């Protein structure tokens with residue numbers, strides 16, 4: 001599927017009071033917990049940042065971080081409208097809305113909402129966002145769409161998730177095009193069904209770079225909640241999917257490493273460096289971190305699988 005759309009963009013004055021009223025009407029909430037530490041120059045483990053609001057950050061070319069201190073939401077701007085990737089949770093979606101406006105963009109110019117994967121901290125704010133952006137089309141992988149429509153709390157790892165109906169599907173290697181910007185969807189399931197890693201090109205200081213928004217690589221470790229790798233009744237293909245996804249991700253060009261965790265992409269350090277200015281290469285151009293992230297998660301997957309196979313009763 002190749003989608004394209006034309007429209008005009010106008011920046012406008014903030015309309016925050018109205019937005020707050022709409023947001024307060026949203027009845028759904030969720031709890032988020034996570035663990036983080038720093039390894040190999042990328043942030044993973046514990047303790048993580050908290051969910052505090054932060055101002056929007058212009059990262060590179062037409063890409064903005066409009067999420068909060070911990071979980072990302074990316075705004076990809078074009079002359080003909082914008083694309084929003086992930087909306088964060090129902091509790092934090094207001095930060096995203098506020099940041100889009102603070103960054104100087106108008107909500108009505110958002111043409112598409114896309115997602116990395118259907119876990120609550122990234123998508124439980126989607127229903128609220130859709131109410132605010134009735135013109136925006138929600139485009140996801142088919143498996144993500146199924147989870148979003150079901151509102152299944154096990155699949156979304158989110159209590160009280162409000163189901164959402166998408167406007168269109170995107171398949172592996174298909175493109176979403178708007179205003180001269182093309183996002184390529186790469187289906188990389190495993191962390192969840194339907195995980196989508198997105199690729200696009202940006203320019204910085206006259207050079208072109210490949211951006212990769214990694215869609216999620218962590219393995220399930222709680223048998224009572226999301227299950228484990230082996231004998232996962234809710235997701236029997238999980239091991240095969242992870243293996244295929246790691247293989248595919250190794251082949252995708254990645255100069256600019258993006259993912260939905262602020263700590264994982266060292267957001268604060270890179271933004272601080274960016275603000276220093278000068279002739280440096282944009283700090284988000286960081287192919288090393290891309291590789292380190294893949295290495296770390298593939299290693300974890302391999303070790304966990306080996307451990308599970310050794311456990312009594314494994315098959």
Ligand SMILES: [Zn+2]
Pocket residue numbers: 117119191192216
């Ligand atoms: Zn997730």
